Amino acid sequence: MDFRDGFLNLREKGISDIHQITEYKHYKEVKHIDLSYNALRDISGLADLELEYLEGLTLEGNMITKVEGLYNFSNLKSLDFGISAEIFWDVGEHNLLNLHPYHGPPLRTIGAGNQIKEIGGLDELVNLTRLTLSFNEITEIKGLENLEKLRYLDLSFNYITEIKGLENQKELTGLYLMFNEIREIKGLENLKNLRSLDLNQNKISEVKGIRHLKELQMLFIGMNKIKVIQKSELPPQVLRLLDAYFLEHLENENIKLI
Secondary structure (H helix, E strand, C coil): CECCCCEEEEEEEEEEEHHHHHHHCHHHHEEEEEEECCCCCCCCHHHCCCCCCCCEECCCCCCCCCCCCCCCCCCCCCEEECHHHHHHCCCCCCCCCCCCCCCCCCCCCCCCCCCCCCCCCCCCCCCEEECCCCCCCCCCCCCCCCCCCCEECCCCCCCCCCCCCCCCCCCCCCCEECCCCCCCCCCCCCCCCCCECCCCCCCCCCCCCCCCCCCCCCCEEECHHHHHHHHHHHHHHHHHHCCCHHHHHHHEEEEEEC
């Protein structure tokens, strides 16, 4: 066990029952617990534990099927059921409108998430600012109504077909939806503070619904079905920063900018 500065590292400890946390001397004092890559299937027992100071919980790489047992964790700020999709991308210098394809291992097979099929059990987490549910089996964005302080949301590597359910996420600055089944860019009307939007590897054929995003700094839309990008649909700051490098890349990908 590694306990330091309020962080309890229980990564890869073979834990199969959430109550095994109580075997560790300082567990009631922790601010962050890393339980990634264990053998957890059920986390409902979290409700039985006295973790009043807990602000961060990492659970990637388990076999969890349902988000539950979190109703006593109103101080929680960070909750991870999957690894961040950001680590798969080399943003580099030309990051505003990225069309680069991913050239790596079959990402859905790396065991980085869980087996969660539905977003729920989060209503009490009113102070949550970061939520990662990547590498799961989610088909619909819902159950986020009370998470008004959310700033980072990662739902990459799921089976989501539509962007919706984000009406209350007005503080969101990062939205990551790469490797899903999304066909249309919509549902972003209230996300005026959004700075990073990742829609790589979906089924999108048209760039639209983003012109109002005045704070957008990074837009990832590679590996879709886009053939034409209309300048009138891009935020003004995107248009201003397009350079020769990007225009050449558009040409190489047989995408027209009109």
